[in-house]
Every structure is written in structure tokens, then in C-alpha cells.
Amino acid sequence: MNIVLLGAPGAGKGTQAQKLVEEFGFAHISTGDLLRAAVSAKTKLGIQAKSYMDAGKLVPDDLVISLVKERLDADDAKNGFILDGFPRNTAQAVTLDSELAAMDRRLDAALLVSVEPDVIVKRLSSRRTCRNCGYTAPAGVDVCPRCGGEMYQRDDDKPETIQHRLDVYNTQTAPLIEYYKGHSILKEVDGDRPVDEVYADVRKLLSLAC
Ligand code: AMP
DSSP states (O other): OEEEEEOOTTSSHHHHHHHHHHHHOOEEEEHHHHHHHHHHTTOHHHHHHHHHHHTTOOOOHHHHHHHHHHHHHSGGGTTOEEEESOOOSHHHHHHHHHHHHHTTOOOOEEEEEEOOHHHHHHHHHTEEEETTTOOEEETTOOBOTTTOOBEEOOGGGSHHHHHHHHHHIIIIITHHHHHHHHTTOEEEEEOSSOHHHHHHHHHHHTTOOO
């Protein structure tokens, strides 16, 4: 099954993706994680992407698309993937459709995790992320419960950048809701509930429940 996750930053896409990956073995393709790894490794792409990310802006399409293409070609993505944080605008969505068509593949679902903006602001400003594996938890958790790595506050989770990221989401990414409705693959889940309740609905919506 090939799935795109939609929703504002902090809606819980990564958490739901992780649960689907653990249970069903899909490849998790998070462009934010791929870009942060490139920034840490100081690759050419990472150096180009860093200033956009720190400012809460979208990294130019050509850079992100090349990362995603490479990842879709990897063996583990051939039996199903979850795209988390991609596409972020209509140009990326159109490119994704044509890349998949060229590989004789297609998207099965676009899952929108919906959360009200005031909840998002609270979640993001108290979010801490593992430097090592990307696991997220609320402030106060200093050691990653999954891998023991150091938890830190992402630069773009600081209050001055959060509002900008939400504006970018509303203007550039939210139109994808209509795009995927038009393709009859949009499914929506209320993300403002405990993680396991959201996940139970996600499984049902994706017809993955036993
Ligand atoms: P995320 O972890 O998904 O919130 O992404 C963190 C940052 O990485 C974003 O604010 C953007 O700067 C960049 N980014 C992630 N995915 C994309 C994408 N599909 N297109 C452009 N920039 C992206």
C-alpha cells in the first residue's frame, strides 16, 4: 500500500507513520528526517537546505524531489511506503504522480491528520526530538525512550518560526486536500485524541484493521 500523510506540522503524522511502519513494515519516507540527516552530515544538499529549514520555509522542489525519487527506488519502498512531509505543494504532488506512473505504481490513500491550529502551536512549542532517531516527545523527556539519544528542541519548533510554518502549510500544502479529494483517495482522521485512538481509526480508514 502506498500512502501520503497530510496535516499541519505537529499534527502527529510522524507518530502515526511510525506505528504503521512497526505493524505493517511499510517504508517510512520522511522528507524532514532525510533533510535533517543531510544537514547533520553537511552534504551539499544539506548545506543548501539548511537556511530554508531554519527559517521555516519550504526547501526548493528540485532538491526535495531528487531525495524522494532516490528513496522510492530503494528496495524497501517497493512493497509499500508512507510519505510523511511530502508532497508539500501542488507541484510536488503532480511530480509524485508522474514519477509513480512511470514506475507503474500509484498512491492508494492520502491520509489527512486534522488538528486545530491552537493545539498545533502548543504541541510544537513543547516538542522535543531525538537527535539520533527522530522520535518526538513533549518537553521534559531528556533521553530518547526508543534509542537513548539526546532529545533537543528543533530550531524550527521555536515560537518565532512556528507561525511561519503554519502560514506555509495553509497557503502551500492545504490545497493538496482538494487535490487528493479530486483523485478520490482522501481519508481524514481527527488527530486531537490519544495516539492509540487515532491509530485505531487510521487502521480502519486504510482498511488495515483485522
Ligand atoms: P518536517 O519535519 O516535515 O516538519 O520538515 C521540516 C522542514 O524541512 C520544513 O519546514 C521544510 O523546511 C523542509 N521540508 C520537509 N519536507 C519538505 C518538502 N516536501 N518540500 C520542501 N521542504 C520540505
